[in-house]
Amino acid sequence: MTLDGTLAFLAVYWPEIVSIVALVLISAFFVGSETALTAVSRSRMHTLEANGEMRAGLVRQLIERRDRLIGALLIGNNLANILSSSLATSLFLGLFGSSGVALATLAMTVILVIFAEVLPKSWAISSPDRFALSAALPIKLFVAVVGPISSLVNAVVRRILGIFGVTLSREIPMLTAHEELRGTVDLLHREGAVVKADRDRLGGILDLSQLELSDIMVHRTAMRAINADDAPEVLVRTILESPYTRMPLWRGTIDNIIGVVHAKDLLRALAEPNVGPENLDIVKIAQKPWFVPDSTNLEDQLNAFLRRKQHFALVVDEYGEVQGIVTLEDILEEIVGDISDEHDIDMQGVRQESDGSIVVDGSVPIRDLNRALDWQLPDEEATTIAGLVIHESMTIPEERQAFTFYGKRFIVMKREKNRITRLRIRPAAENETKPL
Incomplete structure (x- = not known):
């Protein structure tokens, strides 16, 4: 086509050409806005809104009603695509006759895919926050106009899906x-x-809200407690030699806890005139015990510790029998890891061997092992590593018996009565399978 012919063509068909270009740009804007508003960081928008960015507030309002937003954007995008394709078809029919339909379809497919789909989506996904902020105001105005139509369309869609037993909820997200x-x-x-x-x-x-006290408590078998019927000087020596500042006081049986002795209260009592280790009444200085159910989750117990301004509680089961003790430090260690001071006993629970295997005491909690070694062993059915082996093997293993599960080889090194006290753990070989 010559220059004169091109100019003549543009002079005749320039309204259609300008309209098609404008509609393709509008479609690109809707597609990019949909991508950006879907991928936008809600936390980033919250921070910007708190810092006075008004457009971030508009973005937040838009994504609060995602179904209404997406419906409106799809309506605008489809209207722009359909209208631009119709204009292109009309234009090509006038130029090429009956073959214009095929040519228009081919041309608009290429144009829309490149300029109204791939390009705006790539741009939006590369910087969704910036794109969303820029598009927030015009999209807000468009949704305000088209929103009722979008809501009607969504209602029809929900009704149709409901016929097939599919229920869509706007309130319940897929992830908490x-x-x-x-x-x-x-x-x-x-x-x-x-x-x-x-x-x-x-x-x-x-x-914290997923774990119960039974998951982290010091079990009664490892709990240090003192007998109120022992001689006073024996009790004083036991408390002062202990690395712990609080110790349960029992009488008759370990399930009959009558108090909790604090080392500071003991020292204050010994500082009183005419009071010595031989005539100290340990029961009088003991604090009232606080019993909590073993099913209490850690979040609730942490709040209870803070509310009551206490650091120590006795854990009981549904029958009221003492199962162990829990302290504020135990809960904090679930967050920050092991908290050690100069009086803590160094627990030799995990040891790295030269061959790459790990020797572990059976009482080591699974969560502590996962955290230390970045493993992913499940802790839903068992608290300790020995409990996990018993649960998976569904038996009380013998010494030197080995099991393979979760990509690890567990070898029982030592057993005392029905308790597994020591295990060796190493990566499982490819030919090792979980026993039936």
């Missing part, structure tokens, strides 16, 4: 807030943006 936050932290850790220690601390906070 905790799951979404945990997934984000894990993803950032894998990408290297969050170090392991920070991931573990954030995970510990999120796990």
Whole structure:
């Protein structure tokens, strides 16, 4: 086509050409806005809104009603695409006759895919927050106009899906807030943006409501307590030699806890005139015991500790029998990891061997092992590593018996009565399978 012919063509058909270009740009805007508003960071928008960014507030309002937003954007996008394709078809029919339909379809497919789909989506996904802020005001106005139509369309869609037993809920997200936050932290850790220690601390906070006291308490078999019927000087020596500041006081049986003795109260009593280790009444200085159910979750117990300004509680089961003790430090360690001071006993629970295997005491909690070694052993059915082996093997293993599960080889090194006291753990070989 010559220059004169091109000019003549543009002079005749310029309204259709300008309209098609404008509609393709409008379609690109809707597609990019949909991508950006779907991928936008809600936390980032919240921070910007708190700092006075009005457009961030508009974005927040839009994504609060995602179904209404997406419906409106799809309506606008489809209207622009259909109208631009119709104009192109009319234009090509006038130029090429009956073959214009095929040519228009081919041309508009290429144009729409490149300029109204791939390009705007790539642009929006590369910087969704910035794109969303820029598009917030015009999209807000468009949704205000088309929103009622979008709501009507969504209602029809829900009714049709309801016929087939599919229920859509606008209130219930697929992931809870905790799951979404945990997934984000894990993803950032894998990408290297969050170090392991920070991931573990954030995970510990999120796990508080999922764990019960029975998961972290010091079991009664490892609990240190004193007998009120022992001689006073024996009790004083036991308390002062203990690394713990609080000790349960029992009489008759360990289930009959009558008090809790605090080392500071003991020292104050011994500082009184005419009071010595031989004539001290330990029961009088003991504090009233606080009993809590073993099914209490850690979040509730932490709040109870803070509310009552106490650090120590006795854990009982549904029958009222003492199962162990829990302290404020035990709960905090679930968040920050092991808290040690100069009086703590060094627990030799995990040892790395030269061959790469790990020797573990049976009483080591699974959660502590996972945190220390970055493993993923399940802790839903068992609290300790010995309990996990018993649960998976469905038996009380003998010494030197080995089991393979969760990608690890567990070898029982030592057993005392019905308790597994020591295990060796190493990566499972490819030819080792879980026993039936």
